[in-house]
Amino acid sequence: xxxxxxxxxxxxxxxxxxxxxxxRSFPVRCLEGRVNADWLIIGAGFAGLSAARRLLQLxxxxxxxxxxxxxxxxxxxxxxxxxxxxxxxxxSSSEYSSGGADSTRREMAQNRYAIEFARRAAEAYGMxxxxxxxxxxxNAAATARGMKLNVSFGQSLKAAGEKHTFxxxxxxxxxxxxxxxxxxxxxxxxxxxxxADYVRQFAxxxxxxxxxxxxxxxxxxxxxxxxxxxxxxxxSVCAPKVILGVNGHVEDFGHFGGRLMHIFAYASMTxxxxxxxxxxxxxxxxxxxxxxxxxxxxxxxxxxxGNQSRIVIRTRYTYDTTLTLSQSRLSKMAQAHRRxxxxxxxxxxGIPFEHSWAGRLCLSLNHVxxxxxxxxGLFSACCENGLGTVKSTLAGMMAADLATGFTxxxxxxxxxxxxxxxxxxxxxxxxxxxxxxxxxxxxxGREG
Ligand SMILES: Cc1cc2nc3c(=O)[nH]c(=O)nc-3n(C[C@H](O)[C@H](O)[C@H](O)COP(=O)(O)OP(=O)(O)OC[C@H]3O[C@@H](n4cnc5c(N)ncnc54)[C@H](O)[C@@H]3O)c2cc1C
Numbered sequence: 394x395x396x397x398x399x400x401x402x403x404x405x406x407x408x409x410x411x412x413x414x415x416x417r418s419f420p421v422r423c424l425e426g427r428v429n430a431d432w433l434i435i436g437a438g439f440a441g442l443s444a445a446r447r448l449l450q451l452x453x454x455x456x457x458x459x460x461x462x463x464x465x466x467x468x469x470x471x472x473x474x475x476x477x478x479x480x481x482x483x484x485s486s487s488e489y490s491s492g493g494a495d496s497t498r499r500e501m502a503q504n505r506y507a508i509e510f511a512r513r514a515a516e517a518y519g520m521x522x523x524x525x526x527x528x529x530x531x532n533a534a535a536t537a538r539g540m541k542l543n544v545s546f547g548q549s550l551k552a553a554g555e556k557h558t559f560x561x562x563x564x565x566x567x568x569x570x571x572x573x574x575x576x577x578x579x580x581x582x583x584x585x586x587x588x589a590d591y592v593r594q595f596a597x598x599x600x601x602x603x604x605x606x607x608x609x610x611x612x613x614x615x616x617x618x619x620x621x622x623x624x625x626x627x628x629s630v631c632a633p634k635v636i637l638g639v640n641g642h643v644e645d646f647g648h649f650g651g652r653l654m655h656i657f658a659y660a661s662m663t664x665x666x667x668x669x670x671x672x673x674x675x676x677x678x679x680x681x682x683x684x685x686x687x688x689x690x691x692x693x694x695x696x697x698x699g700n701q702s703r704i705v706i707r708t709r710y711t712y713d714t715t716l717t718l719s720q721s722r723l724s725k726m727a728q729a730h731r732r733x734x735x736x737x738x739x740x741x742x743g744i745p746f747e748h749s750w751a752g753r754l755c756l757s758l759n760h761v762x763x764x765x766x767x768x769x770g771l772f773s774a775c776c777e778n779g780l781g782t783v784k785s786t787l788a789g790m791m792a793a794d795l796a797t798g799f800t801x802x803x804x805x806x807x808x809x810x811x812x813x814x815x816x817x818x819x820x821x822x823x824x825x826x827x828x829x830x831x832x833x834x835x836x837x838g839r840e841g
Contacts, residue, residue, distance in 0.1 A: 395616050396614075396615040397613060397647045398612065399611055399612050399613055399614065399642075399645050399646055400644075400645040401642070401645045402462050402645075403462050403463060403642060403716070404717050405463065406717065406718045406751040406752070407723050407748070407751055408748055408750060409467070409471060409472030409748065409750045409752070410661070410703070410705060410747060410748035410750070411466075411471055411472060411587060411589040411590075412466050412467055412471050412472065412589040413662075413747070414589075414662075414698075415466060415471070415587065415589035415590045415593060416590075417466070417593055418593070418594070418597050419593075419596070419597040419600055421464055421607045421608060422606055422607065423606060423608045423609050424606035424625050424628040424629075424630065425627045425628050426628050427629050428458060428604070428628065428629070428630045428631070429456070429630075429632070430457065430458040430630055430631070430632040431452070431455035431456050431632060432452075432455055432457045432458070432632055432635075432636070432796075433460065433623055433630050433632035433635045433636070434448075434457065434458070434459045434460070435459075435611050435635065435636070435637050435638060436460075436461065436462075436637065436640070437460075437461035437465045437468075437470075437592070437596055437605060437607070437638075438469060438592065438640065439470050439592070439638075439777075439781050439782055439786045440638030440777070440781070440786070440788050440792075441459055441636070442470075442592060442595045442596060442599065443507075443510065443511075443514075443638075443785070443786040443787075443793075444638055444774055444789035444792050444793045445457055445459055445605075446514055446595070446599060447510075447789065447790045447794065448796075448797065449599070449602055451794075452797060456603075456604075457602075457604070458603065458604045459596075459603065459606065460609045460610075460611055460625060461605065461607045461608075461609065462608075462609070462611070464607045464608060465592050465593050465596040465607060466593045467589075468752075469752040469753055469754070470588060470781065470785075471588050471589035471592050472588065472660070472750055472752040473658075473781070473782065474660065474692045474705065475585055475587060475588045475694070475782070476530055476585060476684065476692070476782065477508050477583060477584040477585070477586060477782040477783050478504065478684075478780060478783060479501055479504045479505050479508055479580070479582035479583060479783075480497075480504075480550060480555065480580050480582065481497055481501070483778075484688045484689075489532075489546055489688055490546055490549035490550075493552075494549075494552040497549055497550075497552070497553040497555075498553045501553065503806070504780075504784075504787070505582065506787065506803055507783045507784070507786040507790065510786060510787075510790055511584070511782075511786055512525070512527070514595055514598070515594075517598060518594050518595060518597065518598030519598075520591065520594050523587055523590070523696075523698060524587045524590040525584060525586055525591060526584065526586070526680070527583075527584045527585075528583075528584075528680065528682065529581040529582065529682075530580065530585070530683070530684055531568070531577040531578065531579045531681070531682065531683050532546060532577060532578040532580075532686045533569075533574045533576075533577045533683040533686060533693075534574060534575050534576050534577065534578075534686035535574050535575060535686075535690075535839045535840050536575070536687075536838055537575075538687065538836075538838075539575070539685070539687055539690070539839075539840050540575055540576055540686070543559070543577070546578060546686075550580070555580070556580070557578055557579065557580050558579045559576065559578055559579075560576055560579060561576055562575050564577070565577050566677075567677065567678075568677050568681050569676060569677040569678075569681055569683070569695075569737075570674060570675055570676040570677030570678075571677070573736060573737040573839075574683075577683070586782065587696070588782070609627070609628070610625060610626065611625055612624050612625060614635070614646060619633060619770070620633055621634070621635045621771065623635070633770055634770045634772070634796050635770065635771050635772070636774055636789070636792045636793065637767075637771070637773045637775060638788075640753070640755045640775050640776065640777060641653055641655045641754075641755035641775070641776070642775075643763055643775040648767050649773075649776070649813060652757060652812070652813040652814065652816060653757060653763065653813060653816075654712060654755070654756040654758070655712065655713060655714070655753050655755060656710050656711070656712050656753070656756055656826075656830075657711045657713055657718065657751045657754075658709075658710055658751065658753075658754055659707065659708065659709050659710075659726035659730070659749070659750070659751045660706065660707040660750060660752075661705070661706055661726075661727050661734075661748065661749040661750075662703055662704070662746065662747055662748045662749075663704045663744045663745065663746055663747060664746070664747040665701035665703050665747075666702055666741065666744045667700060667701065668697045668699075668701055668702040669700065672702045674740065675740035676695055676704065676738055676740075676741060677695070678695070679695070680695055681695050682694045682695075685837065686840060687836075687837040687840040688833075689710070689830070689833040689834045689836070689837040689840070689841065690837045690840030691706055691707065691840065691841050692706070692708075693706050693707075693737065694706075703747075704734065704738065706730045706733055707730075708730060708733050708841050709729050709834065709841075710754075710834070711827060711830065712823060712826040712827050713823075714819060714823060716753075718751055722751075723749055724749075726749065727746055729841075730746065736839070754777070754779050754781070755775065755776045755777060755778070756778050756779060757813035757814065758813065758816060759811065759813060761776075761778075761811060761812065761813055762774075762775065762776045762777070762778065762784065762810075762813075763776035763812070763813055764807075764808070765808070765812075766796075772792045773792070774788035774789045774791070774792035775788070787807070791803070791804055
């Protein structure tokens, strides 16, 4: 018998604006007492929920249980910028694309496989255009360096036979209402989600067929006579097979130690402002989505619902070994967001931020997931490398395929990589990774 206590449980730093403006349509159920199941999934983010849907497709009569430490939509899956990106999105390469044409094509095929799965789920669970919008995205450039990065990214896309359109400064001004940008590169395949609504509606749709228990953190995992038992505060689940969709917390379950980088990303959402003449003059069209041409710059999105608009901005990264951030760190990041906002939208200076928050990404040095059967009957769908809306969706699907023995071309290709490589020991990792992040952010300059 092996019992593994779970070292640390997730922490939410700040309330995400997406969650604050999202509505729950189903009650919170906590696990109480003992439950037996065919499958246990731990974590109800993109990875866990996608694994559950895929399992349901493959084994519709099996009993599937999902355990979530917090509530669906409060974790990182409900607090991101909501870009489901089909083209390469490697954060450690300043123009996103790091491989040759073949690997670019392979990566796009995988991303699109995951986005198609998400699209079908969105359709099945009745998501609106405000929750799941296949509108594409623009890589916006505010500097000569950003323009060069866009050109270089455009060349990678061209070599892979991919559609893309360059926009000039006037077109960027017409879309965003801002004079800040020199140009942009539009790719049509990205889907923009309201992330908290997406995961909540996904979970609500699943909950007709499976049990999703929230506020039910797994505090230990034990294997006894071929069965796994997960203990929560008030109950337990026994199942022969378990899928971990806990992203960086997989380390707290005792796996991939010293191989995963935990990077905080920070975002703020403005208070609503009128989507009328004022909103259009200050910030252009009702909806648009900009990624920075330099991966270390600012992601900026405008959303409009009814006659109210908001801007959501994400800038700055830090590597931290702790889970809880100080209020002063969050305030400092919100100030950085304010500077970026005011530089782009001077007419919105009077519109305050209503919410500022942070969330944890999980990256590996060699940009691979922490994936596979890591113990008998225990599967990992973790380490999303910064694009979890897509990569964690894919990891969840692939973990379900692997765990059920469903062999597909996609799974074979997905498994064709080495595991995450080892990081330098602390405090060298902390020093090294934060120095690289900061230097790259400084180099990004006005893109941030
Ligand atoms: C500000 C910000 C902006 C971002 N923008 C984007 C973007 O535009 N596009 C994109 O693709 N990605 C973006 N990301 C990253 C994206 O949010 C993550 O990649 C994604 O959430 C990972 O999904 P996941 O399901 O793997 O993990 P998570 O979303 O972290 O879900 C894991 C779940 O496991 C649960 N859990 C952990 N431990 C336990 C336990 N012991 N018991 C039970 N449950 C447990 C957690 O509570 C959590 O709900 C952004 C992130 C941030 C913070």
